[in-house]
Amino acid sequence: MNVCVTGLGVISAIGTGVAENWESLRLGRSGVGKICHFPTRLDVPAGEVKVGNAELKRLLKLPETAVVSRTALLALMAAREAVADAGLTPDGSVAFISATSVGGMDRSEVFYGQFREDNKAGDLADVRMHSCAASTEFVARHLGVSRPPVTISTACSSAANAIMLGARMIRQGLVRAAIVGGTDALCDFTLHGFNSLMILDRCLTRPFDDTRAGLNLGEGAGYLVLERESDLRHEPYCVLSGYANVNEAYHQTGSSPEGDGALMAMEQALRMAGVCPEDVGYVKTHGTGTPGNDLSESRAMLRLFGDRMPLFSSVKPFIGHTLGASAGIESVYAALSLARGCVFPNLNFTTPMAETGLSPVTEWTSVDGLRHVVVNAFGFGGNDSSLVFSRYKE
Amino acid sequence: MEKLIEELKQHLIENLNLEDLTPADIDAEAPLFGDEGLGLDSIDALEIILILERNYGLKIDNPAKGKEIFYSVRTLADYITANRK
Amino acid sequence: MQKIYINSLSSICPPKGDAPDYKALIPNANMRRRMGRMLKMGVASGLQCAAGVEVEAVITTTGLGCLADTEKFLNEMLDNGGQMLNPTTFIHSTFNTLGGQLALLLHSNAYNMTYAQCGHSFENGLTDAALLLGEGRRNVLLGGIDERIDSGEVIERRLGCLDSDAFRGEGAQFFLLDTAPTAASAAAFVDFSTFSGKMSREEVDEWIDRFLSDNGVVSGDVCLTACGGSCKVRGERMAFKEECGEYPTAVAYGLYRAASELSEGYALVYNCYLDRYHSLILLEK
Structure with missing residues (x-):
């Protein structure tokens, strides 16, 4: 059974909505810069969504006084766009599957600062949305999805796993459609966390470059509507033809230098899609810009594609690493890539890494006859997931 | 120097939760990383950077550069002695 | 299923x-x-x-x-x-x-x-x-x-x-x-169901009745009810949260207890967390 992508919604550092994101991608306009929306003592660039919480609430027609985690606000913005784009009417036969890595930590860290001084202090409204489930439920309620929602949290691969689960539920007949993707808001907790791992670049991130020195964090949300081919009301963006979730079982946080997990994920996803490596036109890499990930992912691509390397790039210099949201946002981009026949530039790249000599696409490139796009999302804990999107009707 | 080495072993045991070990079990010359030594990994390297920063005021910005410094307790002690202000 | x-x-x-x-x-x-x-x-x-x-x-x-x-x-x-x-x-x-x-x-x-x-x-x-x-x-x-x-x-x-x-x-x-049993199999799932939202005690009982009848099971066949919330008890009552306490995944303990205790017929696990996360599991020996 073909599972089709019928709706897209996104909010990121390069724009609110698909149209704005598309325009920024086309113009090569990065959204990574100084952090403005919350106080932090870490001076690092990040891909902040330019819209503040007050404005998000206004756009969503929520009361000004409502205390809602930014994670949930971003999610509702993107999910609502995706549902409207698909023309889907959510009901009991539609699943809402959302991924997040930190849930409502953006509010909880404010609460906890007061609470730890006095355990009767702190505004409870700030901690009510702490759990990962809270943003998911908030969106499900506002979309009118009555089926109990699902929350996935597998670090940076989370949204890819949400997309995969939606397709699996449709294939096995549990639901007729699924709204799938992920959301994460920047917060001090996450910034300090990645800082403690010493993988934040103080400058702009340079994925696949020999001088790469880490990632820039980002925030945002991206959702797709998946539906059965038999339910199509209009031409879909593309088909989700393959997916795989594996665990590298190499190290708690690091990836293997040879890219074993990444290779397994891509191979299994392509096998499921029935697609040969040489038919892949574009790989939208995980490409975080850390020395470890990019080497590992490059070697995996070399092992898989050999001397027939497809076009590849990382979009993280545009939006930062949006963690639980990344595969949601970046799958929206991948669907656009297939539907509109183009691939996105890998900004900030100048020098191929010594170990592989590989160069990503650095210019906006139109591609005729793009048939299959691979989306990679790898995370801590060895979680490696790959998705294959294919053109609708070969 | 020997006092510093004992102190470092104590820091390692506490910060890396080497609960089964006593300072006497750690050979100051043996490699800290890899299978033949204590078997520490990249996360431990970050913890050792913290030990240096918090206890000796020494900053290492890039964990990859720490490789030689982190070879053994002895090399760590040498580095601290040479760089401590 | x-x-x-x-x-x-x-x-x-x-x-x-x-x-x-x-x-x-x-x-x-x-x-x-x-x-x-x-x-x-x-x-x-x-x-x-x-x-x-x-x-x-x-x-x-x-x-x-x-x-x-x-x-x-x-x-x-x-x-x-x-x-x-x-x-x-x-x-x-x-x-x-x-x-x-x-x-x-x-x-x-x-x-x-x-x-x-x-x-x-x-x-x-x-x-x-x-x-x-x-x-x-x-x-x-x-x-x-x-x-x-x-x-x-x-x-x-x-x-x-x-x-x-x-x-x-x-x-x-x-x-x-x-999907295949072994000599050590403790129990088998017949079905499970979840509901999110508030339910009155009557609604919970109706939901359970419907769930059982959908699976062709009559109340009398249920030998054990592991209750992690209030519902009508069929068979022996096992209030598992008196042992494990209340927490988001306590239902896993209820399932563990029910699967371990069940010696014949069916066991029902009902769980309710924060008055809006309801779930039902039907096990058989």
Whole structure:
């Protein structure tokens, strides 16, 4: 059974909505810069969504006084766009599957600062949305999805796993459609966390470059509507033809230098899609810009594609690493890539890494006859997931 | 120097939760990383950077550069002695 | 749905006095040394359940993840913000940390997934397990894990998330699920169902009646009801939260108890968390 992508919604550092994101991608306009929306003592660039919480609430027609985690606000913005784009009417036969890595930590860290001084202090409204489930439920309620929602949290691969689960539920007949993707808001907790791992670049991130020195964090949300081919009301963006979730079982946080997990994920996803490596036109890499990930992912691509390397790039210099949201946002981009026949530039790249000599696409490139796009999302804990999107009707 | 080495072993045991070990079990010359030594990994390297920063005021910005410094307790002690202000 | 057998199960329930020898259960000292309490509990329980079997999927589920590590990192951040902090507690604050450690210790490259849907986390995982088995996978390892910390309980009480007579519990239960039984099979799933939202006591009972009749089971065949909320009891009553306490994945303990106790006929597990996460599981011997 073909599972089709019928709706897209996104909010990121390069724009609110698909149209704005598309325009920024086309113009090569990065959204990574100084952090403005919350106080932090870490001076690092990040891909902040330019819209503040007050404005998000206004756009969503929520009361000004409502205390809602930014994670949930971003999610509702993107999910609502995706549902409207698909023309889907959510009901009991539609699943809402959302991924997040930190849930409502953006509010909880404010609460906890007061609470730890006095355990009767702190505004409870700030901690009510702490759990990962809270943003998911908030969106499900506002979309009118009555089926109990699902929350996935597998670090940076989370949204890819949400997309995969939606397709699996449709294939096995549990639901007729699924709204799938992920959301994460920047917060001090996450910034300090990645800082403690010493993988934040103080400058702009340079994925696949020999001088790469880490990632820039980002925030945002991206959702797709998946539906059965038999339910199509209009031409879909593309088909989700393959997916795989594996665990590298190499190290708690690091990836293997040879890219074993990444290779397994891509191979299994392509096998499921029935697609040969040489038919892949574009790989939208995980490409975080850390020395470890990019080497590992490059070697995996070399092992898989050999001397027939497809076009590849990382979009993280545009939006930062949006963690639980990344595969949601970046799958929206991948669907656009297939539907509109183009691939996105890998900004900030100048020098191929010594170990592989590989160069990503650095210019906006139109591609005729793009048939299959691979989306990679790898995370801590060895979680490696790959998705294959294919053109609708070969 | 020997006092510093004992102190470092104590820091390692506490910060890396080497609960089964006593300072006497750690050979100051043996490699800290890899299978033949204590078997520490990249996360431990970050913890050792913290030990240096918090206890000796020494900053290492890039964990990859720490490789030689982190070879053994002895090399760590040498580095601290040479760089401590 | 196809029948799913529980071929192995394990439990660590600290409120009942379970205090396992983690050194024996997690022999890898280099990995054990970094684990907080919840990770030790989860890893030990998971390894016990999967012993001797090559699992084809690892699904961990948790309402709130490793709270103690999360709190430690928050405190460090508030104390030393701007400086480099201890990375280990941050790593463990991520929800999939347990799944990752199990993969490492089981040397398993298999499908690995983590659900964090509050009071429905375990039920999310169960849905996935059923899908995986439907896709032809075998030996799916599924666990529910949450830990209790003092400050968390204070916050939950202030939020009204815990009834005044309930105690905040914790635990780690794992199940090895497969489509084929073995001599060791404890029980089989006939069906399960979830509902999110408020329900009156009458609505709960009607829901259960409908669920049973949909599965062609009459009340009299139910020998055991594991209640994690108030409902009409069929057969023997097992109030499992009196043992494990209240927490987001407590249903995993209810399932563990029901599957262990069931000697004939059917067992029903009803769970309700925070008055809006309801679930039903029907087991048969």
